[in-house]
Amino acid sequence: MQISNVATIFKKEITDTLRDRRTLIFMLLVPLVAIPGLMMGMSKLMISQISRVEQESSRVAVIGQEHLPEDLKAAISESSNLEVYYYVGSEEEEQTRALTEGEIDVLIVVPDSFATLIETEQPSTIAVKYDQAEIRSEKAEERLEKILQDYQDKLVLNRLTQRDISAGILEPFDIELEDVAPMQKLVGERLGAMLPYLIIIMCFMGAMYPAIDLAAGEKERGTLETLLISPATRGEFVIGKYLVIVTTSAIAALLSLGSLVFSMTYMVDQLVAQLGTMMTLELEPKTVLLVLLVILPLIGIFAGVLLSVSIFARSFKEAQSYITVLNMAIILPAFVSILPGFELDYTFAVIPVINVSMIMKEAIAGSILWHYVFVALLSNSVFAVLSLLFCRKWFERESVIFRM
Amino acid sequence: MIQVSALTKTFKDKKRGLVRAVDGVSFTCAPGEVYGLLGPNGAGKTTTLRLLSTALRPEAGTAVINGVDVSENPQKVRSQIGFLSGNTGLYGRLTPMEMVSYFGRLYGMNTSLIKERMDRIFSMLDMHSFAGRRCEKLSTGMKQKVSIARSVIHDPPAMIFDEPTTGLDVISSRTIVEFIRQCRKEGKTVIFSTHIMSEARRLCDKVGIIHKGKMYADGTIDEILTQAGCDNLEDAFIKIVGE
Numbered sequence: 001m002q003i004s005n006v007a008t009i010f011k012k013e014i015t016d017t018l019r020d021r022r023t024l025i026f027m028l029l030v031p032l033v034a035i036p037g038l039m040m041g042m043s044k045l046m047i048s049q050i051s052r053v054e055q056e057s058s059r060v061a062v063i064g065q066e067h068l069p070e071d072l073k074a075a076i077s078e079s080s081n082l083e084v085y086y087y088v089g090s091e092e093e094e095q096t097r098a099l100t101e102g103e104i105d106v107l108i109v110v111p112d113s114f115a116t117l118i119e120t121e122q123p124s125t126i127a128v129k130y131d132q133a134e135i136r137s138e139k140a141e142e143r144l145e146k147i148l149q150d151y152q153d154k155l156v157l158n159r160l161t162q163r164d165i166s167a168g169i170l171e172p173f174d175i176e177l178e179d180v181a182p183m184q185k186l187v188g189e190r191l192g193a194m195l196p197y198l199i200i201i202m203c204f205m206g207a208m209y210p211a212i213d214l215a216a217g218e219k220e221r222g223t224l225e226t227l228l229i230s231p232a233t234r235g236e237f238v239i240g241k242y243l244v245i246v247t248t249s250a251i252a253a254l255l256s257l258g259s260l261v262f263s264m265t266y267m268v269d270q271l272v273a274q275l276g277t278m279m280t281l282e283l284e285p286k287t288v289l290l291v292l293l294v295i296l297p298l299i300g301i302f303a304g305v306l307l308s309v310s311i312f313a314r315s316f317k318e319a320q321s322y323i324t325v326l327n328m329a330i331i332l333p334a335f336v337s338i339l340p341g342f343e344l345d346y347t348f349a350v351i352p353v354i355n356v357s358m359i360m361k362e363a364i365a366g367s368i369l370w371h372y373v374f375v376a377l378l379s380n381s382v383f384a385v386l387s388l389l390f391c392r393k394w395f396e397r398e399s400v401i402f403r404m
Numbered sequence: 405m406i407q408v409s410a411l412t413k414t415f416k417d418k419k420r421g422l423v424r425a426v427d428g429v430s431f432t433c434a435p436g437e438v439y440g441l442l443g444p445n446g447a448g449k450t451t452t453l454r455l456l457s458t459a460l461r462p463e464a465g466t467a468v469i470n471g472v473d474v475s476e477n478p479q480k481v482r483s484q485i486g487f488l489s490g491n492t493g494l495y496g497r498l499t500p501m502e503m504v505s506y507f508g509r510l511y512g513m514n515t516s517l518i519k520e521r522m523d524r525i526f527s528m529l530d531m532h533s534f535a536g537r538r539c540e541k542l543s544t545g546m547k548q549k550v551s552i553a554r555s556v557i558h559d560p561p562a563m564i565f566d567e568p569t570t571g572l573d574v575i576s577s578r579t580i581v582e583f584i585r586q587c588r589k590e591g592k593t594v595i596f597s598t599h600i601m602s603e604a605r606r607l608c609d610k611v612g613i614i615h616k617g618k619m620y621a622d623g624t625i626d627e628i629l630t631q632a633g634c635d636n637l638e639d640a641f642i643k644i645v646g647e
Contacts, residue, residue, distance in 0.1 A: 012498070
């Protein structure tokens with residue numbers, strides 16, 4: 001193995017690769033343009049959806065209004081964000097249909113002599129129908145429930161006062177709840193879960209086209225044979241090509257990480273500014289460094305596997321179809337990190353892709369579990385070396401190189 | 405000097421089982437000579453040449469190129485030969501200059517030697533006008549010249565041509581034929597495979613007739629014609645392989 005030969009091969013392949021439009025699209029255009037564009041578009045859409053529901057008044061249908069106590073009726077009809085319509089009892093069925101079809105947002109059915117029952121302090125039930133799958137209906141229910149709750153509190157207070165009992169009797173003591181999860185963790189759980197998934201996919205994408213071009217592409221162009229009969233060894237070619245794939249994948253990952261952090265911060269800022277939600281997304285330099293550390297051996301695995309597949313394929317097209325299947329095998333485990341309820345343990349820490357995605361998710365949520373990080377780094381490095389050795393084996397096999 | 409004796413190579417084929425693509429082939433070619441391997445498609449020409457170029461490893465028999473055995477020291481054989489086939493391609497996104505100097509470096513040449521050799525070859529083949537353009541933008545003829553330049557950048561004593569004119573137009577074919585003559589004049593040992601009899605007749609000092617992996621006849625063209633009792637190579641070929 002001569003370093004100078006590897007350097008020659010690397011230099012030529014990186015020049016060639018960086019002139020390939022397809023590689024550039026996945027290495028530069030997707031991370032720098034598509035990701036921020038998508039993220040910002042998404043946040044704009046989210047904000048406009050939420051604020052529209054917030055601003056619009058809810059349509060409330062009331063059946064049996066004549067049974068409502070006067071003060072409750074007033075509270076409902078005077079509420080500024082409710083638009084109230086009254087119907088008679090026989091229209092209940094029709095209004096339920098209107099609710100499911102989204103013509104109204106919430107339906108209240110007041111039982112017969114409700115006001116009298118309240119007056120005489122007898123139990124009764126008021127029905128509130130809504131559609132939880134509809135964000136508008138959920139909002140309407142929330143608004144109405146608040147009014148009903150306030151009214152109920154007022155009634156209780158009145159009844160206690162009439163009996164000369166202090167309101168304090170209802171709450172012998174206060175419970176003070178305090179959430180110790182740092183803000184980082186809350187946001188990390190939600191928004192941050194997407195980050196590992198996206199970065200892993202970008203690593204794969206960044207490696208994909210160079211890998212296809214560097215082996216299957218050589219076969220298709222008819223240049224592979226001229227390489228094989230040059231004095232440089234097959235091992236030198238494999239290392240040189242492998243390093244090019246690692247480089248493009250690492251660039252794609254680095255740019256995606258930067259662009260994702262930037263656009264997610266922007267998204268959070270927008271949400272906070274527009275909606276007043278309490279959330280922050282702060283990535284410490286330590287976290288970013290950890291992400292880069294764990295991603296590197298994973299890139300090593302991707303490069304080895306993709307190059308092996310590529311040298312096996314007879315043509316560019318054939319390599320592409322194998323890699324489409326492989327893509328699914330990468331995306332699905334990466335997706336696991338988004339699912340709640342999956343906790344990192346030693347089994348997961350050994351499995352490539354899953355380990356990286358879970359460690360990254362935890363790190364963004366603010367906790368770095370070093371013993372798992374160590375296991376994952378070790379395991380992924382072993383897999384990366386194995387994939388590289390496998391590549392070399394295939395480059396030396398006549399039946400793979402000259403596959404008919 | 406290329407000496408081939410009892411060279412053998414078998415392949416596993418899904419449909420046909422074990423196939424002897426090259427079966428005990430022997431011949432010699434001296435410096436300044438052009439040796440033509442003649443045979444129909446699938447005769448074993450390409451496999452023979454791949455064994456000589458060290459792309460494939462022989463199963464039995466030997467091939468010695470400039471005193472180096474392909475089985476014993478393939479690495480050293482590689483710097484002794486230049487290889488060109490009808491379907492070797494180029495790196496479309498590289499320029500002829502980048503492409504040729506890449507191979508120069510792979511053959512262990514230093515920058516100044518590469519520059520000097522490249523300059524000479526580019527002048528000989530009249531390539532300077534397009535040396536800085538990307539290969540994908542070149543015409544077929546220009547591409548062929550880049551391939552030639554690539555194959556001789558390290559000034560090898562032996563040249564192997566595998567059906568070099570297949571798929572080329574008249575003008576590009578002519579460039580190749582001229583180049584083969586040039587190699588002979590420079591005293592290189594040249595091996596050349598073809599299924600076109602007229603091409604063999606024009607270029608070769610000696611020919612070998614190969615069919616189904618076996619060497620049927622080997623000698624000068626006149627010897628072959630006398631042996632077969634025919635007055636043209638095509639008839640002689642048919643008679644010798646007995647079909």
